[in-house]
Amino acid sequence: MKILLKGGRVIDPAAGRDGQFDVLIDNGLIAAVGTDLPASQTAGAQVTDCRGKLVLPGLIDTHGHNYQYVTGRFGLNPDLCGVRSGVTTLIDQGGPSCITLAGYRHFLVERSDTRMLAFLSAYLVGGLEGHYYPELYQPGCLDVAATVKSAKANPDLVKGFKAHAEIGGFARWGTEVMRDSARIAAEAGLPLYIHFGQLWPKPGDGGMPVDPDTIFNQVVEMLKPGDILAHPFSRNPGGFVEVNGKLHPLVKEALARGLKVDVGHGSHFSFRVARLVLDAGVIPDTLGADMHGYNTSVPAPAGTPDSHPDEEEHLFTGRTRFSLVSAMTSMLALGLPLNHVVAMATCNAAKMCGMEHELGTLAVGRVADVSVLDDLAGQWVLRDNEGNRVETDRWLQPAFCLRAGKRFEADAPILPVAEAVEGVAA
Incomplete structure (x- = not known):
């Protein structure tokens, strides 16, 4: 089965890559990473629009x-x-x-x-x-x-x-x-x-x-x-x-x-x-x-x-x-x-963990472990358990991930909910 993650911001520090790319997964492996991959290569792929999202190594x-x-x-x-x-x-x-x-x-x-x-x-x-x-x-x-x-x-x-x-x-x-x-x-x-x-x-x-x-x-x-x-x-x-x-x-x-x-x-x-x-x-x-x-x-x-x-x-x-x-x-x-x-x-x-030759990058041929995050702009409050608070204009939220090419939605009920700055709509 082919999966195409289309047009996301791919950040892969191990490969020195940061930009808008397509990521093609085939049979649970990374098959290609590139700009506007040709139709001949992506034919039959299930396409997910990742524009505006971060596409990261798992x-x-x-x-x-x-x-x-x-x-x-x-x-x-x-x-x-x-x-x-x-x-x-x-x-x-x-x-x-x-x-x-x-x-x-x-x-x-x-x-x-x-x-x-x-x-x-x-x-x-x-x-x-x-x-x-x-x-x-x-x-x-x-x-x-x-x-x-x-x-x-x-x-x-x-x-x-x-x-x-x-x-x-x-x-x-x-x-x-x-x-x-x-x-x-x-x-x-x-x-x-x-x-x-x-x-x-x-x-x-x-x-x-x-x-x-x-x-x-x-x-x-x-x-x-x-x-x-x-x-x-x-x-x-x-x-x-x-x-x-x-x-x-x-x-x-x-x-x-x-x-x-x-x-x-x-x-x-x-x-x-x-x-x-x-x-x-x-x-x-x-x-x-x-x-x-x-x-x-x-x-x-x-x-x-x-x-x-x-x-x-x-x-x-x-x-x-x-x-x-x-x-x-x-x-x-x-x-x-x-x-x-x-x-x-x-x-x-x-x-x-001594697994840099297996994990941590979207290199072609590696297992397709991929995390896709929403990169949201707004105004939120972050708090710690000491009573400190920090305001931020950026909130990362997991959208879904692929584990060996299998998709899982980020639906865990324990995930934190962003807290908007009082009086400001997030």
Whole structure:
């Protein structure tokens, strides 16, 4: 079956392409990209008018939580966050572990329309309820050899590892878990993705006193080039920004050593902190939505906590306040160029998971993963969960995507709704 995406603005940073082009898909592969493709080549194709829309390589969410059912309320349905939100690939950050990876493959990966990858949890139990039960996340709850073995046996699925460098963990058991995590990643030859910021329980609930400004340097010295530092724009202490409101002095040194930065938007994203980090000259490489069941309006299955710190610490509105595409809108509102924002969610994300030769570009012969967005002009308000607001004149909205040439409408009910500036029609 042929599909012709006609006349959209094609932005493909990996190919150096930005302009009005036609994209021809044939039998699930990219067959041609060009201006006014000849009728002899496009004969019989199903034509979709994409004028006024952005036609992009399939979007890659570098920070998902999609081990549905197994991780409790935390794990969202993959296709809800994936193809039904205009995203063709999800990377689950720390949901499956060496113990539960086989179930992740059988019950989620093989049964979802969205392509699913994993950064394996360093912990044996994986990402249960977003690390709500701290006794499950301590040094005795890791198995370095088993985790390395699992990753090497599943190279098509495991593209890295997830670990946490947060105040809660440091207060309980210092750097031991982080050192084991770094060892796992080094032995497997894969990147380590580091969560910065404060996870529950908070230090006041017990444990050693921790100076949050010392965490970044302790962690960075354990890491290798290609490892990923997440949540640079988090309002929580213990990351890129010191308590005094200034960029941590070792951030630029870490980047010079080859470490990468992923936004990992999440409910702790702060426009205020983002402005500080960006103004200091630190530009993230990749994006990542960090959506999960406690910052998204989904039913709570029986047995999940009645209240959860991540739900309590933001202004929960009964619906998600962000998605991967709305996070792209936030990056534009902060002043990042559109081409870089697209690269963050396409070719840069593909490099992060070592799949730049398969994903992240609309090269002829590649699998036809394509995301099509509406690029709307108007006046809207963007808000974070710290109470900051930013006004923007541009709103990106997913229209549909093609996953291996199969079309999916962006109809997920969890997608955010644009909020017009008061008194202005959007």
